[in-house]
Amino acid sequence: MVYRYLPEDEFVDLASRILYEDNHILVVNKRVGEIVQGDKTGDEPLSEKYKAFIAQRDAKPGQVFMGLPHRLDRPVSGITMLAKTSKALERLNAMFRGSDVHKFYWAMVCNAPEPAQGSLEDMLWRNEKQNKSYVCRQGAARKDAKLAKLNYRQIAETDRYWLVEVELLTGRHHQIRCQLANLGCPIKGDLKYGAPRSNPDGGISLHARRITFTHPVKKEQITIEAPVPTTWKGI
DSSP, X not given: OOOOOOOHHXXXXXXXXXXXXXXXXXXXXXXXXXXXXXXXXXXXXXXXXXXXXXXXXXXXXXXXXXXXXOOOOTTOEEEEXXXXXXXXXXXXXXXXXXXXXXXXXXXXXXXXXXXXXXXXXXEEEEETTTTEEEEOOTTOOOTTOEEEEEEEEEEEEOSSOEEEXXXXXXXXXXXXXXXXXXXXXXXXXXXXXXXXXXXXXXXXXXXXXXXXXXXXXXXXXEEEXXXXXXXXXXX
């Protein structure tokens, strides 16, 4: 397989968004609107773009491996990790399934969280047709519900929004979006979970900000941070 040739501006842009790279893993700063893995839209996923980038940069078309140990939704930005070897992918998959990867997100929310710092534990169930998650109310338990846990704390505020840092402890569908909305704090731009208006870029103000993990091969402790989008005014 020969990957498409990237024009210079796209090549430079992809290079500028690499946050960490070695022979085993590649960590990049995903933009709002990009997909990580191919879907029914037919849009080129980020994984394929970076396959093409590495093939072109390293002059090895047809020999690039790019695995996906985790995913970010299209409207979310921030840290996305890719595996450059099958060994790294297998180990990273196990790490993400367990509690060996510490993930922190920043969310701009529409209301001040009360209290300003705390932990949330909810049972979430997913409506496949709506592509939306819901918190099970008391007395309405469901067999398909799963435990969702996170820690949060308010770290800043603007005239209209509040910045919350979230430590994600489980990985449920739309977990942060659903649990913060249930707290009364929908994420800016997230119409699906109660925000009053959309963002101009069509995304939501949820950013995978920081990740800490033990390297799957080198066994070194690594912390990576992704700059927030330039559209986040006042933060």
